[in-house]
Amino acid sequence: MQSFDPSRIGLDDPVYRARRCSIANKSAGPSIARIGYTQMEHACWRAVLARLEPLHARHACREHLEGWRALALDRERAPELADLDAAIWSIARFRLQPCAGLLDARAFFSALAERKMPCTQYLRHPSHPEYTPEPDMVHEVVGHLSVLADPRVADAVQRFGMVAASADAHHLEELERLFWFSFEYGLVEEGGELRAFGAGLLSSIGELEHAFGKHVTIRPFDAAIAAASVYDTMSLQPVVFAAGSVDDLLDRVMDQLLTCGRRMRGVSALVQPDDRR
Numbered sequence: 001m002q003s004f005d006p007s008r009i010g011l012d013d014p015v016y017r018a019r020r021c022s023i024a025n026k027s028a029g030p031s032i033a034r035i036g037y038t039q040m041e042h043a044c045w046r047a048v049l050a051r052l053e054p055l056h057a058r059h060a061c062r063e064h065l066e067g068w069r070a071l072a073l074d075r076e077r078a079p080e081l082a083d084l085d086a087a088i089w090s091i092a093r094f095r096l097q098p099c100a101g102l103l104d105a106r107a108f109f110s111a112l113a114e115r116k117m118p119c120t121q122y123l124r125h126p127s128h129p130e131y132t133p134e135p136d137m138v139h140e141v142v143g144h145l146s147v148l149a150d151p152r153v154a155d156a157v158q159r160f161g162m163v164a165a166s167a168d169a170h171h172l173e174e175l176e177r178l179f180w181f182s183f184e185y186g187l188v189e190e191g192g193e194l195r196a197f198g199a200g201l202l203s204s205i206g207e208l209e210h211a212f213g214k215h216v217t218i219r220p221f222d223a224a225i226a227a228a229s230v231y232d233t234m235s236l237q238p239v240v241f242a243a244g245s246v247d248d249l250l251d252r253v254m255d256q257l258l259t260c261g262r263r264m265r266g267v268s269a270l271v272q273p274d275d276r277r
């Protein structure tokens with residue numbers, strides 16, 4: 001039996017690969033280029049949202065649902081990053097920084113430190129609307145921008161970037177893991193139930209169904225343990241961490257940043273966000 005290799009999604013589709021390349025070239029420019037999404041890409045956006053939104057109604061945290069409403073996106077047509085940039089600036093005073101693909105950790109956190117969210121502009125392969133091995137535009141918009149609309153989250157993300165961008169290699173690895181288990185895969189309690197907060201959960205049909213299924217281990221959110229826990233980007237997450245609330249999660253992450261900053265001379269002074277509002 002042939003096993004499913006998520007890292008190969010789309011690699012055997014030359015039309016998709018050429019389109020990804022074309023969008024990547026546009027994303028590498030100095031300003032946010034309009035992509036002009038194709039009918040197939042609009043259909044992919046529609047198909048993913050049609051399956052994600054019912055899952056969000058059951059499993060997403062209030063911060064996501066409120067942010068998603070505030071963005072007020074068209075479910076029929078994939079949004080242009082240039083329009084989203086204006087929207088998230090007016091809501092959270094964050095800018096969007098187009099990128100061709102996954103950035104290395106230091107570049108990613110350096111952008112966050114400047115209150116810029118790196119965003120890809122391509123969409124996942126239409127044969128697998130439930131999952132993408134790399135962050136696509138759905139991941140950025142549905143996962144990150146929705147919760148970034150909350151000012152507490154926006155400030156915390158910037159603070160995270162400020163500490164991580166200045167971290168040495170050892171602490172940078174720790175902070176990558178902490179970011180993964182909080183802003184990408186964190187769960188929070190809400191009204192006695194667990195809800196999805198992390199972008200990796202909110203933007204993936206497969207991860208959401210898995211996280212609220214029977215085959216996942218849910219541990220109380222401990223930032224030090226999260227920072228020391230390894231993860232695999234190419235499989236459904238076997239272990240996720242749940243905090244008492246979004247505030248609780250952010251407080252625990254900020255405490256860990258302070259701990260990390262104290263261990264690195266001079267960086268703790270940078271933990272106050274640069275409020276550009």
Ligand SMILES: [Fe+2]
Nearest residue numbers: 135184199200
């Ligand atoms: Fe992400």
